[in-house]
Amino acid sequence: MRIALGSDHAGYDLKTLLKSTLVAWGHDVLDLGTTSATEPVDYPDFGAAVGRAVVSGDAELGVACCGTGIGVAMAANKVPGVRAAVVHDVTTGHLAREHNHANVLCMGGRLLGSVEAIESLEAWLNAKPQARHEVRIEKLRKLDIELANEEK
Numbered sequence: 001m002r003i004a005l006g007s008d009h010a011g012y013d014l015k016t017l018l019k020s021t022l023v024a025w026g027h028d029v030l031d032l033g034t035t036s037a038t039e040p041v042d043y044p045d046f047g048a049a050v051g052r053a054v055v056s057g058d059a060e061l062g063v064a065c066c067g068t069g070i071g072v073a074m075a076a077n078k079v080p081g082v083r084a085a086v087v088h089d090v091t092t093g094h095l096a097r098e099h100n101h102a103n104v105l106c107m108g109g110r111l112l113g114s115v116e117a118i119e120s121l122e123a124w125l126n127a128k129p130q131a132r133h134e135v136r137i138e139k140l141r142k143l144d145i146e147l148a149n150e151e152k
C-alpha cells in the first residue's frame with residue numbers, strides 16, 4: 001500500500017521510525033517532509049500535505065506526526081475527505097480505522113514511545129473499516145459538502 005508521511009520538527013524522529021517500519025512491512029512510502037528534528041517548521045503545512053495526498057489519490061492512507069499529533073490532525077481535517085484521528089495506543093489505533101474509517105493516522109512524537117507508536121500503527125493498518133459504520137461516515141462526507149457550500 002502507498003502511504004503518505006509528514007511531520008513537523010517535533011514529529012520528525014517518530015516519522016523516521018514509522019517510515020522505516022512501513023518500508024520493512026513492504027509498503028511504498030511518500031515522504032512529504034520535514035527533513036530535520038532541529039529546524040522548526042509549522043505543523044499545518046505537513047498535516048495538510050498528508051491530507052491532500054490522501055484525498056488526491058497520491059496515497060491510499062496517511063500518517064502525520066507532530067509533538068502531540070493534535071496539530072497535524074487539525075490541519076489534515078481541514079482537507080475535505082480527510083478523516084484524521086489522533087491515536088495513542090492499540091485500542092485507539094484499531095477503533096479509529098474500524099469505526100471512524102480514519103484515513104490519516106496522527107501521533108505525537110513527544111508523547112509516544114517507539115513500541116507504542118509501532119503497535120498503534122500496526123493496529124490501525126490491520127483493522128478493517130466496518131461497513132456497519134458507513135452511515136456515520138456518509139454523514140461526515142455530507143458535512144464536508146454542506147460546509148463547503150455554506151462558505152460560498
Ligand code: RB5
Pocket residue numbers: 008010011043066067068069070071072
Ligand atoms: C511544536 O513545538 C508543537 O507545538 C507541535 O509539534 C505540535 O505538538 C502541535 O500540535
